[in-house]
Amino acid sequence: MEPIFVAKNITKSFEYPTHLSILSDISLEAFPRQSIAIVGKSGEGKTTLLHILGTLDEATSGELFIAGKKVVANMRDSCRLHHIGFVFQAFHLLTDATVLDNVLLPLQIARKPIHKNSLDYARATHFLEMVGLQDRLHFRASKLSGGEKQRVAIARAFVNDPDIILADEPTGNLDHGTAQGIQDLLFRAVADEGKALIVVTHNLALAKQTEMCYELEYGALHKIP
Amino acid sequence: MFEISVACKYLVPRARYLSVSIISIISVLVIATVVWLTVVFFSATEGLERRWTEKLISITAPVRVLPTDAYYQSYYYLIDTISEASHYTAKTLLEKLDSQKSDPYNPAVDSLPDDFPQPLYNKEGQLVDLVKEAYKASTSVRGVSQLTADVFETAFANVKMQLAREIPDSGGAMEVRILSKDTYLTNFDPENTILSTILLPLSDADRKHLETLYHTKEISDFIIKEKNGIWQLPETSFGQGVLLPKSFQENGVFVGDRGTFSYYTPTATALQEQFIPFVVAGFYDPGIIPIGGKLILVKEGAVAQIAAASHASPSDFPTGLNVRFPDYTQAAVVQKSIQQALKAAHIAPYFSVETYTDYDFTKDIFQQLKSEKNLFSLISLIVVIVACSNIISMLIILIHDKKKEIAIMRALGASKASIGCIFGISGLCMGAAGSVIGALAAYFTVKNLGTLLAFLGKLQGFDVLNAAFYGTTIPTEVSEYALVFVISATIIISCLAGICSASIACRQNTSEALRAE
Numbered sequence: 001m002e003p004i005f006v007a008k009n010i011t012k013s014f015e016y017p018t019h020l021s022i023l024s025d026i027s028l029e030a031f032p033r034q035s036i037a038i039v040g041k042s043g044e045g046k047t048t049l050l051h052i053l054g055t056l057d058e059a060t061s062g063e064l065f066i067a068g069k070k071v072v073a074n075m076r077d078s079c080r081l082h083h084i085g086f087v088f089q090a091f092h093l094l095t096d097a098t099v100l101d102n103v104l105l106p107l108q109i110a111r112k113p114i115h116k117n118s119l120d121y122a123r124a125t126h127f128l129e130m131v132g133l134q135d136r137l138h139f140r141a142s143k144l145s146g147g148e149k150q151r152v153a154i155a156r157a158f159v160n161d162p163d164i165i166l167a168d169e170p171t172g173n174l175d176h177g178t179a180q181g182i183q184d185l186l187f188r189a190v191a192d193e194g195k196a197l198i199v200v201t202h203n204l205a206l207a208k209q210t211e212m213c214y215e216l217e218y219g220a221l222h223k224i225p
Numbered sequence: 226m227f228e229i230s231v232a233c234k235y236l237v238p239r240a241r242y243l244s245v246s247i248i249s250i251i252s253v254l255v256i257a258t259v260v261w262l263t264v265v266f267f268s269a270t271e272g273l274e275r276r277w278t279e280k281l282i283s284i285t286a287p288v289r290v291l292p293t294d295a296y297y298q299s300y301y302y303l304i305d306t307i308s309e310a311s312h313y314t315a316k317t318l319l320e321k322l323d324s325q326k327s328d329p330y331n332p333a334v335d336s337l338p339d340d341f342p343q344p345l346y347n348k349e350g351q352l353v354d355l356v357k358e359a360y361k362a363s364t365s366v367r368g369v370s371q372l373t374a375d376v377f378e379t380a381f382a383n384v385k386m387q388l389a390r391e392i393p394d395s396g397g398a399m400e401v402r403i404l405s406k407d408t409y410l411t412n413f414d415p416e417n418t419i420l421s422t423i424l425l426p427l428s429d430a431d432r433k434h435l436e437t438l439y440h441t442k443e444i445s446d447f448i449i450k451e452k453n454g455i456w457q458l459p460e461t462s463f464g465q466g467v468l469l470p471k472s473f474q475e476n477g478v479f480v481g482d483r484g485t486f487s488y489y490t491p492t493a494t495a496l497q498e499q500f501i502p503f504v505v506a507g508f509y510d511p512g513i514i515p516i517g518g519k520l521i522l523v524k525e526g527a528v529a530q531i532a533a534a535s536h537a538s539p540s541d542f543p544t545g546l547n548v549r550f551p552d553y554t555q556a557a558v559v560q561k562s563i564q565q566a567l568k569a570a571h572i573a574p575y576f577s578v579e580t581y582t583d584y585d586f587t588k589d590i591f592q593q594l595k596s597e598k599n600l601f602s603l604i605s606l607i608v609v610i611v612a613c614s615n616i617i618s619m620l621i622i623l624i625h626d627k628k629k630e631i632a633i634m635r636a637l638g639a640s641k642a643s644i645g646c647i648f649g650i651s652g653l654c655m656g657a658a659g660s661v662i663g664a665l666a667a668y669f670t671v672k673n674l675g676t677l678l679a680f681l682g683k684l685q686g687f688d689v690l691n692a693a694f695y696g697t698t699i700p701t702e703v704s705e706y707a708l709v710f711v712i713s714a715t716i717i718i719s720c721l722a723g724i725c726s727a728s729i730a731c732r733q734n735t736s737e738a739l740r741a742e
Contacts, residue, residue: 047740048736051736051739054636056635056636056735056736056739057735057736077635077638077639077640077641078638078640080635080636080637080638081637081638081639082638086636086637088636088739090739092629092632092633092636092739093633094630094633096234096241105634105637106637106638108227108230109227109634109637109638109639109643110638111226111227156637160638
């Protein structure tokens with residue numbers, strides 16, 4: 001089976017004010033239905049790596065391949081739109097918008113029809129049902145609890161049918177009980193939808209649930225057996 | 226469309242974003258005010274300019290064909306001065322036009338000086354009749370309705386009037402006041418279709434004066450009349466009817482008053498004063514042309530008679546063809562067409578074709594009006610730029626406010642172009658909203674300008690627009706030029722303001738913005 005996501009020799013360094021190497025020669029592969037965890041201490045560059053993998057940030061050197069295609073500068077937006085779903089620690093929802101509007105947003109950006117009878121609208125409501133928010137469709141995102149917000153974020157990450165889900169500390173802002181629920185939901189969704197998952201966390205319990213686990217230390221990625 | 230829906234969301238004022246909402250409302254109102262002021266100003270000035278132009282054209286014409294020096298030096302013009310058949314006298318344009326014979330030269334009785342100009346012959350070997358050819362060129366313009374051409378002549382005469390007035394409370398005793406004024410006379414055109422726009426109505430005082438002076442209720446015999454589109458000046462036993470400019474009316478002259486045109490003719494020993502009696506048949510408003518207060522409209526015979534007696538050079542008293550048509554905006558087209566026709570007839574050097582903006586006595590006014598229009602257009606543009614710069618301020622605050630939302634949209638796959646588009650649309654919408662509000666306000670203001678000016682006049686105690694300069698009616702047409710100019714300028718500048726702000730939004734680092742939380 002071909003990997004859906006390949007990162008080759010990724011490095012990231014800053015030259016100003018002094019030379020600082022954050023990531024060095026990182027290579028990673030992810031297959032459909034595979035879940036990978038990247039753990040590490042705070043400040044090791046986990047979020048930077050995730051943002052580079054998610055084309056939100058540019059690597060100093062290295063290559064990314066998504067769905068068999070090399071990611072070049074002018075296709076990064078399109079890659080995020082069609083191949084990547086994000087789940088952030090801080091949820092990053094549009095607080096003024098409703099739950100449904102937040103989930104419809106990626107579809108709108110992809111210029112898909114979102115009228116009530118459209119398939120994409122049905123898909124959005126399906127995911128909101130899957131995360132248990134079918135009775136909160138028209139609630140403002142700002143009125144939701146942390147756990148509910150993260151459920152909305154998960155539904156939003158899946159709605160555009162991406163190939164890979166990138167999650168940055170998805171349970172970092174949640175209490176233990178809620179975090180467990182979100183964890184289960186995320187893994188179930190990944191399994192049901194057949195997506196690859198790369199999750200960055202320092203929550204070992206979450207890391208243990210993944211198929212593969214890497215540790216980021218001093219800018220290098222080490223596989224944890 | 227995603228960009229429009231997000232832009233619309235941002236544009237709706239919300240209590241939560243009070244500062245952005247207030248700035249955006251102020252920006253829209255400032256733009257609306259600029260649009261309103263510009264459109265009202267241009268509409269008013271354009272309306273006044275149109276009225277002045279119409280008045281000017283109604284006593285002259287939108288286009289004139291004037292003989293040049295080459296004409297006066299030509300064989301065609303000079304041949305009459307050495308021909309017995311023409312009584313050794315140069316002919317006026319009207320005489321040339323009415324003449325049966327183009328070349329009065331008779332070798333049997335007339336002798337040509339050696340340095341006499343060479344005649345211009347046509348293909349058939351006949352002398353080209355310059356005036357008839359020019360007349361033909363002037364009347365053969367295609368695509369312009371109701372076009373007519375007539376010869377106009379001007380002459381100089383001194384007007385002497387005896388104004389008989391009843392002394393109040395004197396039991397019918399009369400006093401006579403003398404009015405003397407140097408004036409220009411020009412032909413009255415009976416077929417002038419726009420004369421009605423400048424004719425002043427007969428006042429009650431005029432009517433009463435006529436009845437008193439002529440002891441009759443049948444005053445129609447003394448005033449100008451229109452019948453089947455033809456204007457008629459009365460012929461009375463006291464002299465021919467003439468139209469005086471309204472400056473005479475302001476000097477106390479009434480319709481029915483009598484006077485004489487005084488001019489001099491040379492005799493063997495001296496200059497002898499001659500008189501042509503006239504009766505005032507009406508007044509007209511000459512508008513703002515400098516000689517307007519001195520220009521009297523008389524029947525063509527009188528002008529020719531006085532001009533013929535004059536010793537001045539023909540070019541001192543303008544003569545030519547008045548080319549009239551109702552839509553004066555076609556003047557340039559008509560000018561070009563006549564010039565082409567003259568060129569085709571090989572007589573272009575003998576005549577110049579001028580539009581109403583080129584006349585000696587109007588050129589300065591029209592240049593000044595155009596200059597003012599250009600100047601105010603520039604000022605409006607600067608004010609619009611200043612007003613639209615508010616949009617940049619508002620959008621920059623909005624971008625700062627929506628930094629996180631922009632980053633989220635970017636993370637979800639929105640391109641930089643899409644984000645730029647959102648703010649470009651926001652700027653455009655604000656400009657468009659300001660333009661629409663301003664244009665509507667301008668429309669209602671212009672349509673009610675009379676009421677508004679009356680109110681302002683009441684506040685300041687005298688008329689806002691002096692009737693002597695601006696007439697008695699106020700323009701009520703919205704200027705299309707102003708609407709197109711100011712709305713397109715506003716929308717383009719707003720869009721540019723939006724794009725400037727959008728470029729800032731696009732440069733935002735998504736990764737950093739997401740982490741800033």
